[in-house]
Amino acid sequence: MHQTFEAALEINLLHANQEGAEHNREHFDQWGITCFNVMSSPGAGKTELLEKTLSALNSELKMAVIEGDMTTELDAERLRQYNVPVIAINTGRSCHLDSKMVAGGIHTFSHQYSPQDFDLIFVENVGNLVCPAEFEVGEHAKVALLSITEGEDKPLKYPIMFQEADCLLITKTDLAPYLDVDIDRIADNVRQMNPNVTIISVSAKTGEGLEAWFNWVQTQVKARLSRDEKQFTLP
Amino acid sequence: MHETDMTKALILTVKDWYESQPEKPTITKIYLIVGKFTCVEPVSLQFAFEVQTRNTFLAGVELVIRETPLIAFCHQCQQEYQPQMGLQYACPDCHSPMDDIRSGRELKIDRIEYSSLITKNN
Numbered sequence A: 001m002h003q004t005f006e007a008a009l010e011i012n013l014l015h016a017n018q019e020g021a022e023h024n025r026e027h028f029d030q031w032g033i034t035c036f037n038v039m040s041s042p043g044a045g046k047t048e049l050l051e052k053t054l055s056a057l058n059s060e061l062k063m064a065v066i067e068g069d070m071t072t073e074l075d076a077e078r079l080r081q082y083n084v085p086v087i088a089i090n091t092g093r094s095c096h097l098d099s100k101m102v103a104g105g106i107h108t109f110s111h112q113y114s115p116q117d118f119d120l121i122f123v124e125n126v127g128n129l130v131c132p133a134e135f136e137v138g139e140h141a142k143v144a145l146l147s148i149t150e151g152e153d154k155p156l157k158y159p160i161m162f163q164e165a166d167c168l169l170i171t172k173t174d175l176a177p178y179l180d181v182d183i184d185r186i187a188d189n190v191r192q193m194n195p196n197v198t199i200i201s202v203s204a205k206t207g208e209g210l211e212a213w214f215n216w217v218q219t220q221v222k223a224r225l226s227r228d229e230k231q232f233t234l235p
Numbered sequence B: 001m002h003e004t005d006m007t008k009a010l011i012l013t014v015k016d017w018y019e020s021q022p023e024k025p026t027i028t029k030i031y032l033i034v035g036k037f038t039c040v041e042p043v044s045l046q047f048a049f050e051v052q053t054r055n056t057f058l059a060g061v062e063l064v065i066r067e068t069p070l071i072a073f074c075h076q077c078q079q080e081y082q083p084q085m086g087l088q089y090a091c092p093d094c095h096s097p098m099d100d101i102r103s104g105r106e107l108k109i110d111r112i113e114y115s116s117l118i119t120k121n122n
């Protein structure tokens, strides 16, 4: 006779991805590397920001980039000019990076370079406002970009990424004179759902605000390093 | 679409469970809980599930999705509220930011319904 039963599973759908992300983070921690997951809609200025950052901080930090450009090597080529390792990972047609893809990038990186010499890895995610925020890749902090051309309402309409961000960069502020945009309102809309986020307005074009961003980056890296040293010196 | 990935994860998890069962039961329903404050669209998930399970041991299995609303707790007012998604997330009474989400972020397989020839207690 057939009988009906129920089995309780209560398993998170993202369980496997989260485990992979924790594994990646353990590698970064072992090597003393801080990792940022850089996310935004297509064209908000991720690669441009990374170009400016690599160029400005090159003498102070040893950096690398894991590049999640979907189909081309275009972004990776732009970043290679700065003489830092750029690992392009093939995301196929996926609309976001997941921890497994990034694990592949970490694997390549650790075979070609000495990871313990590095301080900071940027992961440039696939341009997409919706999905990347759900898939942790092993980062220590999430950096979200929103360009002022996208409109003040985007954080309200696509809240997850903004709710999860540790740092929000409001980009392309040089375009403000040509637009009818209220930058304070963008910031208010994000703070409604994420009161602890650091918000910095920047223009990669004029350089406005970039100094504050560089400081944030350096503070994060130093905070991790001193924390790690403490761990090592504990009896 | 990320629903494709979610569906893959779902199928793998259910497959693990299925293979751990000695009597290989017939799965009839899978119950999911999907929060409104996630990037997952139930309709897309249903569609992806149907497509990806064709000609597998899960073909024809019903996917039952329960959506949970976004509910936040305001510590200032000591009360729960339902933010108006897309419009406002701060507390409607005191305008404190949303900083304590109590429901709406769930993405999980709750339970599986199956039928089996063998009774459980022999």
Ligand SMILES: Nc1nc2c(ncn2[C@@H]2O[C@H](COP(=O)(O)OP(=O)(O)OP(=O)(O)O)[C@@H](O)[C@H]2O)c(=O)[nH]1
Binding pocket: A040, A041, A042, A043, A044, A045, A046, A047, A048, A049, A075, A126, A127, A128, A171, A172, A173, A174, A175, A202, A203, A204, A205, A206
């Ligand atoms: N005016 C202005 N344009 C900018 C700024 N930052 C980036 N751009 C331009 O915006 C366009 C997109 O910039 P990218 O850096 O490629 O954007 P992205 O986020 O990396 O794009 P995807 O990787 O394709 O998602 C380019 O034409 C940049 O030159 C800025 O601060 N001001």
Ligand SMILES: [Mg+2]
Binding pocket: A046, A047, A048, A075, A124
């Ligand atoms: Mg780019």
Ligand SMILES: [Zn+2]
Binding pocket: B074, B075, B076, B077, B078, B091, B092, B093, B094, B095, B096
């Ligand atoms: Zn309140």
